[in-house]
Amino acid sequence: MSFLNTSELLSLSENIKAWGKALGFQQVGICDVNLEQHESHLQSWLEKGYAGEMHYMAEHGMKRARPAELLPGTMRVISVRMDYLPPDAKFAQTLKNKQQAYISRYALGRDYHKLLRARLKKLGDKIKAECAELNFRPFVDSAPVLEHAIAEKAGIGWTGKHSLTINKEAGSWFFLGELFxxxxxxxxxAVVENCGSCTACLTICPTQAIVEPYVVDARRCISYLTIEQKGAIPEQYRSLIGNRVYGCDDCQLICPWNRYANITDEADFHPRQKLMSQELIDLFAWNEETFLKNTEGSPIRRIGFERWQRNLAVGLGNAAYSERIVNTLQAALSQATDLVKEHIQWALQQHQNKASQNEKNDSRLTQRLVRSIEKGLVRDA
Known part of the structure; x- marks a missing residue:
């Protein structure tokens, strides 16, 4: 390769950032490939079993923290962020209405993986036009990459106590991607950490999955339980899940920095009406064909119909008592898989309990979160 001189590399770097923004990225940063300081944290996290069933987290060993081993010859990583907060997000409204299904905001639109990867590929092609012998490879959750550590080192933001990247001017409602x-x-x-003494995300987590600052036990996390968990959801977490049927945003919702989050201009990230603020019972009525049709191009499809029904059964079990819900759950038993049947039976037991006593108020934590949103302490776009 014929290397560019220092002046040419500086000019190219400035062009890369301009090209990235023209492609729809809100920020572009560049870092080297030395992530050694994160290896001990990663190793400790894996050894404690916090990855749960995500065995792929350990399959590549420390390669996750060594970009040059993942793609030999890599000298720099270009980190990008793309905002995804949709307009009219209705966080509080949906969380408060236990008859509705709460779906994590990132999953209401088009699957971001393909969109970001395509844009990163275009960015790589533009760079290659300036460096004919350039080798590059885009990554968007598709390989063992420490994306938050890279984003921090590249100046995109700092890693918050909930383990997500936070930007001072944009909060945390954004996707990350990398170009090696x-x-x-x-x-x-690198960005300096700005969480200070705030522990809002630790205290608001319904299942207390953030076991200490910057450390998340995935096995307790609602996003993990509703998306990554392949088998039965542990019974001790089912009532805590509430109406969250795909992912959870609580730790981001309560974060003070998200007051500064920006609404996305990407139409692909705007909510699909067939998914947003829908009644749990209506979504549970979908057959597999309808599920596949309505989740085409959506990240939700990756969990499959069976886990979708499992999650909805838990949500219905946590909903206010309703004879219609009870009848619907009972009617579904005969056709349900063993996995779904277990969760339907749990849900029916919850309704039996509710029928024999006055329904309790929403959980203290959910009430606090909703009040924060309604008072404007947290942005409800």
């Missing part, structure tokens, strides 16, 4: 390149571009300055 084999040219020695000038690097950006």
């Amino acid at each position: 390149v084999d040219i020695p571009l000038p690097v950006d300055k």
Whole structure:
């Protein structure tokens, strides 16, 4: 390869950031490939079993923290962020209405993986036009990459106590992507942590999955339980899940920095009406064909119909008592798989309990979160 000189590399770096923004990325940063300081944290997290069933987290060993081993020759990582907060998000409204299904905001629109990867590929092609011998490869949750550590080192934001990346001007409602390149571009300055003494995300988590600052036990996390967990959801977490049927946003919703989050201009990330603020019982009525049709191009499809029904059964079990819900659950038993049947039976037991006593109020934590949103302490776009 014929290397560019320092002045040419600086100019190229500035062009890369301009091209990235033209492609729809709100921010572009560059870092080197030395992530050694994160290896001990990653190893400890894996050894404690916090990855749960996500065995792929350990399959590549420390390669996750060594970009040059993942893609030999890599000298720099270009980190990008793309905002996804949709307009009219209705966080509080949906969380408060236990008859409705709460779906994590990122999953209401088109699957971000393909969109970001395609844009990163275009960015790589533009760089290659300037460096004919450039080798590059885009990543969007598709390989063992420590994306938050890279984003922090590239100046995108700092890693919050909930383990997500936070930006001072944009909160945390954004996707991350990476472009590995084999040219020695000038690097950006890492971002200083700005969480201070705030522990809002730790205390608001319904299942107390953030076991200590910056450490999440995935096995307790509602996002993990509703998306990654393949078998039965442990019974001790089912009532805590509430009406969250795909993912959970509580730790982001309560974060003070998300007052500054920006609404996305990407139409693909705007909510699909067939998914947003829908009644649990209506979604539970979908057959597999309807599920596949209505989740086409959506990240929700990856969990499959069986786990979708499992999650909805838990949500229905946590809903206010309703004879219609009870009748619907009972009617579904005969056709349900063993996995779904277990959760339907649990849900029916919950309704039996509710029928024999006055329904309790929403959980203290959910009430606090909704009040924060309604008072404007947290942005409800």
